Amino acid sequence: MQCPDCGDTRTRVIDTETSTDGSSVRRRRECQRCSFRFTTYERPEWDSLQVKKRDGSIEPFERGKLRVGIKRAVEKREVTDDAVTAIVDAVENSLQDRQTRIINSSLIGELVSEQLRDVDKVAYIRFVSVYKAFSEPEEFLRELDAVLDAEVDDFEPPS
Known part of the structure; x- marks a missing residue:
């Protein structure tokens, strides 16, 4: 050592x-x-989570790396550090509850996306644009439309 x-x-x-x-x-x-x-x-190594990346390589799950990605998405947004920690905890707990120790990075991206969507819509769009590797403006528009449509569906007029 x-x-x-x-x-x-x-x-x-x-x-x-x-x-x-x-x-x-x-x-x-x-x-x-x-x-x-x-x-x-x-x-024990077999007890720790492993992440299978897009290129097929496998590396240990790093909570800090997950946190950095989320922090980047919520940068300059009104999202507290406690909210970021809660997202990281929720994602990590969800991964730990799975039967397998090797997790696809795409699953981690989906779990973070679900959490961010409820916390901050702009941070969600930022994160998804990187996670899904948007390369065309139309991809942003489709995702933004989906967020806005969901907001309209959830809207309840004041009584």
Whole structure:
């Protein structure tokens, strides 16, 4: 294990503790060169989510990467950080509930889209335009029309 402070590979385990649900191990480590202490977490690889990208490559699911994508879509919109966290939590929980550990990136995009559509329509259009890789203005128009049509259907006149 490499020290995050000095980069030396000579570290030793000071303390080991199993999580309450038994799914991971927390280890306190100390660098033998600079005495920097840090914590690592170990989880069985088969238990972690993997994302299958459009090009067929597979990489570990990264909550931070999901958050960055959502933050980019809600940039300069009145969407709170708590709302972004709630979206990330909802998507991650939905993925964890599935029977498979390898998830298509398109499924993640659909789950985020569903959540964003309810939170902020503009952020939804921004996200979908990247997720679906819009290349023509007509694609924006079709998606915008779908959002506006849904808004009209949901509209209830004041009584």
